[in-house]
Amino acid sequence: MKFIISEIPPLSFRAFCLFFGGLGILGLARASGLSIALPVGYIKKLCWVCLLNIVGWNVMATYGLSLLPAGRSALLGYTMPIWTVLLSVWVLQDKFSLRVGIALLLGIGGIAALMSESLIAWFSGPLNIQLLLGALLMVAAAWSWAAGTVLMKLWQIPLNTVVLTGWLLLLASLPIMVAAAIVDGAPRQLPSKLALWGVVYNVFFAFMFCYWAWVRLVSLVPVSVSSLSSLMTPLIGVISSIYLLGEQPGWPEYSATLLILGAVAVVNFGGKTPNKPPEAAAPNARDAS
Template structure:
């Protein structure tokens, strides 16, 4: 399949679905982990999400067999793109407001662009460079309060640790995305997504049994609805859409385009949790929107990517 340097119609629809599905989920997760321990929550969602996707794939007549010679590569993608991202980001979220967590987590495009130039030999265009600078400026705006505190003011350890966890999580997500793009694993997108989630659930659930222990009380109905949303929307749909989007365009385009997701996370935090963002969040919003605009919306005609017959990623 040829890779357009701009999003196709399908890519734009996938991006919209991702932005809404994952963006709204940040405040939902913030609420859930106040009642359900982080590892238990993520392990449960990964397991059910993976089983659900593989069940859909099997019902659709797709083979669930992993391609010979690619199992180790699938495990590496799983480690970085699913396990590390989910565990680190969930703990980071527990220490930060939902909106700020979303914005810091989406430093991922910065690392993805840099890694793709190094590993994939992607071309570093002026347009990508400007988008990258705008995105980086948005991150620095978010970190400004912590940076100021390092020069004389009191340091909030929770905010600092949370920010570090989110940035490391973002780097891991970027590394896994670049691996997935480089290796071009010859397997259907739905099947690959299902295996990534299910395989990731095994170590996370084992860690949950050790760290979290047995549940002490039944979560509220609202928290259970949040888990339902995570399994079916945030995991089954959004992870499939992300893997599909990565297969359509260069990782620099898919990653920078996804910067719109944390903006919805900020707005959702305001509406659902009553968070009050300050000038760092507003500045970051403007800068990140600028990055998305630069990388995608130019005077050139948007290219519609047509699948190649027999493409296993369909």
């Protein structure tokens, strides 16, 4: 993504991937004989999940990534499990324990470490607005993703996982396509072959497969478990940014990695299983694809 958005405007890139990813998933669902009709009474809830889990995350994370090193962006974006657990205390009535409090402090420490350059510059010299804005966007994107995940768990929208994923992506693409037409305008030149292959990878793997896998996981396990499953991503992001983009992480990235993983470890290990949300009425809500 860091490489692609250097050639393709962020909104255009996201709109393209979401539209064709959602269309592809719904096409596969229909070809498999699944009904793609939206459930009566759940459309408003579906739109809220779409706005937070897909639109908010994709737009803010893409712009945040354009302003920060890729490894640092991944670490900030994947503070999502921390916000997920905190929101689950409020929305799903999970108990706020000492364990959660310690995790929150560790998570805030990790965010502070990644924002340390901007914070130091605030007091010692000219503020690096780009780094600060990028960090704030990534944290806001993580919170948006977490909020959408908790609402998805709470409402248990009665749709097959494949169909639900397709509608979430397709609906999210519509406002982003309008914004891309206004902000980005018409393409000025054809992207390189590598960037185009990156778009293909994002449509088929990052959007069609991985979004389906995420929605499926959220429907099957407690939010803390599904959140924990995403924590390999920032580690891969930091490592791959070194080898693929030539970035050189320093003490902020290394210390934030330990603090953030420590926060998630405290949250997810040794505690009681979170309360289960109400079950969906439709029997096919948990059907496998």
